[in-house]
Amino acid sequence: MPGIASNRVAPPLYQRQPKVRPRSEAKRARIVEAATQHFAEHGYHDARVGDIAAALGIAKGSIFQHFGSKDGLFFEVYKRAVRSFSKYLDVPAEVRPEGFFAVLRYWLVSTEHLVHEDWIPYRISLLGNYGTDLVLKREINRFLISEDPYGTVSFVRFGLERGELREDLDIEMMVSIIDWMVERFQDALLTAELDPGLFRRQGELSEKKEARIQQFLAMLQRAIGVPPPAAVSRHKSRSNHRR
């Protein structure tokens, strides 16, 4: 997979890199944008590099010159898409003080809206998670670990500082668990609409969805949240309005 390898390997030591070549940078951006569209619409396999070039009115060779390979191109597309997502702690000002699980709840509830308003990056992220090659998937994992684009690490720190999360778990493990669970939960909510039958026979959506989010959060809270102080003192946290 030359693209990925040769694209990222060893930024050559010789000093050159004159002034960020504004022209080239702009063109790369244009290509990535068009490619995003195409991948989102057709999936990885069925997207044609030639079509992307045609849509831009440029030569196919140009794309390969910039990104080395289809993989390389998709990787850039993926990174941009994922970076465009909000981080966990980017919630409306009034939500944050309500604490860790309120923030999580906020995102789970918003999933649907976000996706319908801005489905393209979600689709791209889905492709990156499930629809490419394992080689690329590995590269993607490295990226996710090194950039932590959803800000899960600081989110967990936030929960720890507020005393809402257990102290006896590895922080890495909590981070992984949250990433996994939320990702899968969102995928399930989403693909259930696109392809009923993926989430075990869900059937009725809207009402049940609310209930499921509730269940899911409660579960996660039991799993990684600080245990409640023996069912006494239910006054500090009256923040949980709505049902």
Place this chain on the structure above:
Amino acid sequence: MPGIASNRVAPPLYQRQPKVRPRSEAKRARIVEAATQHFAEHGYHDARVGDIAAALGIAKGSIFQHFGSKDGLFFEVYKRAVRSFSKYLDVPAEVRPEGFFAVLRYWLVSTEHLVHEDWIPYRISLLGNYGTDLVLKREINRFLISEDPYGTVSFVRFGLERGELREDLDIEMMVSIIDWMVERFQDALLTAELDPGLFRRQGELSEKKEARIQQFLAMLQRAIGVPPPAAVSRHKSRSNHRR
């Protein structure tokens, strides 16, 4: 993706299918076997249908005649691999009476052994989960839901009957959660060896692994297990020996 579509769509109504054509069946099996080997070694993308044919000393066209497409072939390979796995409740006789979480623990601990002794189906399942096209992935999901090859549903029923699992959760949700978590946890344990850096900087393996399994089980138990009866009466469950 003609293979998958035409392969699975509408098993034609006309009665024909004379007597299971013993010759053909045997050949299909041979092909699937060789293909399994190849996919496991090279991944989906880099596996060549031509190579598989060559390895068997038959013509490439033959493979397409039997399976319609590379996807179709892989799908068969995947199904066979996954079916070859044990079901949750297939544990040594002495483990089962120890209950739901003991069974789970058994599998998590054995993961490593199983994988080293019989890595090929694991690799195939990994490919099916992450390394192909979304279209195929959907087909795979349907298969997993309709066949429940790991027996997760009866496993959960088992836990419910023994009163070890909460009654206030959808059974489907518990099934999904268990499938997700175990799958990811295993992948993480495994790929950490193949590609350190996938599981957030794990580093020291053997000792930490044991601790992680412990943490993981405890977490899952809090999440979906029946709550302990107020920290009193710690006698019924002396089954949890070993630390």
Place this chain on the structure above:
DNA sequence: GCTAGTCGTGACCTCAAGTCAGACCATACG
């Protein structure tokens, strides 16, 4: 042995990723 239907073949087709020699341009300098 003869006929029907199946199976297997390998030459062939299609089409997408990827390559590359040269044209094109923008700037730097004389």
Place this chain on the structure above:
DNA sequence: CGTATGGTCTGACTTGAGGTCACGACTAGC
């Protein structure tokens, strides 16, 4: 201005994979 220099763009080209198909070889019933 005009020429040199080096990055950029092109499109015709190569490679190689998945997939097709007309035909011949084989098997089974009569």
